[in-house]
Amino acid sequence: MKVKLWGTRGSIPSPGPETIRYGGNTSCVGVTLSDGSLLALDAGTGIRSLGLALAAEPARLHILLTHLHLDHIQGLVFFAPAFRPQTEIVIWGPAAPEASLRDRIARYISAPLSPVEVRELPCDVSFRHCPEAEWEIGSARIRAASVAHRGPTLGYRIDDGASSLAYIPDHEPALGADIDALEEEWISGFGLAQGASLLIHDGQYADAEYPDHVGWGHSSLSHALSFARRSGAERTVLFHHDPMHSDERLDRLAEEARSGWAALGGTEGAIGIGAERAEYELSAPAAGMVPAS
Amino acid sequence: MPQKPLELILARNLMSALSTPAFLVDEGGVLVFYNEAAGALLGKRFEELGTVGADEWGSLFGPFGDDGEPIPYDELPLVVAVRNGRPAHAEFEISSADGARHRVEVSAFPILTAHGSQGAIAVFWPRASRNGAAA
Numbered sequence: 001m002k003v004k005l006w007g008t009r010g011s012i013p014s015p016g017p018e019t020i021r022y023g024g025n026t027s028c029v030g031v032t033l034s035d036g037s038l039l040a041l042d043a044g045t046g047i048r049s050l051g052l053a054l055a056a057e058p059a060r061l062h063i064l065l066t067h068l069h070l071d072h073i074q075g076l077v078f079f080a081p082a083f084r085p086q087t088e089i090v091i092w093g094p095a096a097p098e099a100s101l102r103d104r105i106a107r108y109i110s111a112p113l114s115p116v117e118v119r120e121l122p123c124d125v126s127f128r129h130c131p132e133a134e135w136e137i138g139s140a141r142i143r144a145a146s147v148a149h150r151g152p153t154l155g156y157r158i159d160d161g162a163s164s165l166a167y168i169p170d171h172e173p174a175l176g177a178d179i180d181a182l183e184e185e186w187i188s189g190f191g192l193a194q195g196a197s198l199l200i201h202d203g204q205y206a207d208a209e210y211p212d213h214v215g216w217g218h219s220s221l222s223h224a225l226s227f228a229r230r231s232g233a234e235r236t237v238l239f240h241h242d243p244m245h246s247d248e249r250l251d252r253l254a255e256e257a258r259s260g261w262a263a264l265g266g267t268e269g270a271i272g273i274g275a276e277r278a279e280y281e282l283s284a285p286a287a288g289m290v291p292a293s
Numbered sequence: 294m295p296q297k298p299l300e301l302i303l304a305r306n307l308m309s310a311l312s313t314p315a316f317l318v319d320e321g322g323v324l325v326f327y328n329e330a331a332g333a334l335l336g337k338r339f340e341e342l343g344t345v346g347a348d349e350w351g352s353l354f355g356p357f358g359d360d361g362e363p364i365p366y367d368e369l370p371l372v373v374a375v376r377n378g379r380p381a382h383a384e385f386e387i388s389s390a391d392g393a394r395h396r397v398e399v400s401a402f403p404i405l406t407a408h409g410s411q412g413a414i415a416v417f418w419p420r421a422s423r424n425g426a427a428a
Contacts, residue, residue: 176310185296
């Protein structure tokens, strides 16, 4: 399984000279399964670049949305494969009591917010609510579970052979709870992340910033580290960077993450800050995970 | 042990912060948590008791009707909420670990999600103890 980060930013795109290294595009992760199947995790503005990188040949791909906040769907109408008649796109996402996934996404892909309507997309697009039980896409088994954020929000677990990816980009597992004291079964997202080869997890706020953002649905650095450590993930990439965090700020957070991780007894090199275009190749646990760049 | 549904996790986190006695059962009716305020009322902290099966917790602390007889399990608000998926309310007496009786009002409501019922919550409002003092 190959993983590439196409958008690592949270909340709002933040391009500019101060975000060149970690990137300014919002959440999107490309995944190529061992059988060649293609997944896009979220469709923030990063999915535009993913679409441009895909060959213009007929393709079937799956977009797995964690939730429908704009920073996770904004790139949908700028995703080139959606404008190719030969492309089949299956969009998965959380169910909600008020309206179907298609109808909720159509609130964005419709006038006056969008120049096109869902029904006008040339591709063959379908919308599916994620089932409660595990399902298969290509060579992978996919599991979705609700996680602590604002509104219906999922995290994903993708198991492909012996390697596994957990993707929980918007997550506040310590909301109203002491994450270090909770039993594992009572920690939001734990079942998705447990023992994953790679965990991509919310790390939006520095510890000093978190008290002003309790309940906003995101993690402090310390909470993200505790969650990662308790989950036993082999490697963790912090993600969904705050738009106010420049490259220099993220460099400092990376250093804080490394020292905090070491204090928790974590393996050296197993924690990092996600950077746009970074690639990871997940192999069997015995061989470990190979950062491709 | 499998992870609890998010709705139960959030319910527990909320209940932990409340001074109102509150109880939480899962979709199978198993008592999976009660908060410190409930522990004070019952005379036993949840950590001391632990998870209690659906057919056991109903008789641990009574409850007793006005005639002093135990209230049938099926009629307890929490059981009605989790089994029938609707809110329920009742007033009765419970017996704490030290044998004291407490009169309480109880409101229970189901936790319904996109995937169906995940359990139920009950909040207890202490009315007065048997000697007439506020509990």
